[in-house]
Amino acid sequence: MSGFFSSRWVEAPEYVTEAEATELARGFRAAGVAAGLVGGGRPDVGVLVSDEPDTVSAARFTTNARVGAPVVVSRDARTDALRAVAANAGHSNVGDGRRGLDTALAMQALTAEALGVEPDQVAVASTGVIGTELPRDPVLAGLREACAGLGSDAAAFSEAILTSDRSPKRACLDVALSGGTVRLSAQAKGAGMISPRYATTFCFVQTDARLEPETVELLTGVCVKRSFDRISVDGQLSTSDTVVVQAGGASGVAVEPESRDELAFGEALDALLRQLALAVVADGEGCERIGRVVVRGRPDTVEPVARSVANSPLVKTALNGADPNFGRILQAAGQAWPSGEAFVVDLEIEGRQVVSAGDAVELDPAEQEGMARSFAADEVEFEITVPGEGGETEVFFSDLSEGYVRFNSAYTS
């Protein structure tokens, strides 16, 4: 097993094997075309469709109060029976009023007609600059061309949804269940404005397993919570986050509710989404190194403490500089703790205790060198124990580099 599952923080089940990353689950077709929205001849409009009439699905969207027109339109669609996705990069279609809403509806209608499905079976997803017009004619022309050129390869589709991503995020997995082998394929994008809550950046997942709609809904909810909800590049909740999981059933292999196969399929989906979420973090704008912070203690405090550490520019720059600066971790954790309440923490970095009951542990030179070495790795782990019991969470986060600032000072997004 190599290639896709690259993080030590994701364990791929042994009954999962990687297929070519650009392949699709059976019964799905996709296309991506260059419609001139981002320039340079790069694919920027994509269509994905399930050919199975009884496809079931689940979707999750950003919880930002300010959402784009595509999210408004997609939330109103039949999210449990989506057949297709119409996506574009270049413009996110946010803040363009009635005109933007009409463009999102036109994208949905055109795609539905070209594919012979109902408009409310099409999700729309747009990513790119906020507050500019998404040019309607080019995007509709792109969708028409994409619908006419659908094929069994997801390469161009996975490229058409990228913005500042350094590379496509995609995978195709074969999952050996007791009733036969099913396939899971997925395409995602990330890069910036990444701090999902009960939602994510873009991630489209297809399977040819036959699932009950309730099963897709349940597994999507659980797996998104354990993956895209647990990452942060810059603490910024996007206006456009969208996840769509579709199950077409073309394999003929049914996954029954509460069966062992459901558990196995769920674990495969979980590994897929966690690795994709980590790929989004690792490809965060300017990211050079990623961290995982685990917090254990009083249940209502673990999440704000973990977020405070993961989003602290001081912690993130220390990670970037490979500086094992635990003072900044204590400061960020303390900032999220209820003021005036006793705050006594333990901190381990890469399994080495550096703070005990709130105070620095004296390390000998060899231990200091060991810590500095582990801090310079690609993945660094922090474990924080706060007062109280019963709560535990984790957040994966990117560092903060000069590259992030350079990029976001110059780029309009």
Next chain:
Amino acid sequence: MSGFFSSRWVEAPEYVTEAEATELARGFRAAGVAAGLVGGGRPDVGVLVSDEPDTVSAARFTTNARVGAPVVVSRDARTDALRAVAANAGHSNVGDGRRGLDTALAMQALTAEALGVEPDQVAVASTGVIGTELPRDPVLAGLREACAGLGSDAAAFSEAILTSDRSPKRACLDVALSGGTVRLSAQAKGAGMISPRYATTFCFVQTDARLEPETVELLTGVCVKRSFDRISVDGQLSTSDTVVVQAGGASGVAVEPESRDELAFGEALDALLRQLALAVVADGEGCERIGRVVVRGRPDTVEPVARSVANSPLVKTALNGADPNFGRILQAAGQAWPSGEAFVVDLEIEGRQVVSAGDAVELDPAEQEGMARSFAADEVEFEITVPGEGGETEVFFSDLSEGYVRFNSAYTS
């Protein structure tokens, strides 16, 4: 009037005149010495004392649950009758357990004995690296030397409290009241880990006006809320924030509670602290440009919306790049709005409406150029109107530059 009051966001009353910034209010003496804590022969230990036995005072401290030993010791002191401040840079004395607490107590005791005051009339303040030992012998030797060399000039004291600040932050003002002229002097530091809540970075204020303790407490509370509580460099609440305001009375001019002079004195203190707070923002690590975000609308939402905008790395990098990118402002504001509730905003940048009822206003080329020009100024103002009525707040914030990242990747703090 020139020099100190440099921001258009601070209005100095016309009865306030600037004296030499390094002077002190009558009845106060100060000193700063190089004790070798930061190296390079720079002053790093300072003492400030009021010679008036009946000095009254007020203090504010960080609300971070993880505080340093100096804050623990100072909070326990007689904050309404402080005679002296013992301060140092280089090490913040946070996370060093019993040893750190003993060092803070030793600093307090030595200063009290050298000055002939009670230990609980001495506040201690340390700033610098978190989680390392504050070397006791050098800091005590420094305090002894400083107590022996007190004078009427605050220059060395104001330098001894700096860390990554580019320059000292200090002022001395003459305030013409009906009963005579009183003097206000102040020394502050900032630079990083700046997001005070009901507290501040370091700021020491002296006046020779004669005030009731209740008046000092009241005015300190109000003015800190309108100044240091309203700034953010990086959203990071320090472990060590400390404000001490002392009134010695040496001028013989009494400021009676609820008098016109109290109002006038309060306005002078307000202008002093606001300008110092703005100096802290403008001298934020790597800061090249500062913003002011004003939010009006539903009372419980204006503060989180303003903080979300002020602390957004995407807004801060756009400010750094002089990119009038209002999409990121909408996104950051929406992130702080209660999810699921209607969010319709207006946005003005430098008095120019760019978003109306949530949607972009079309600007002609001349208007776009005007906006780009005002966005490239040293100070940029954003006014956001969210749904609801009755609430209004403001936050001053620095941009996010490559310099901030470079500095904090390399610097251990």
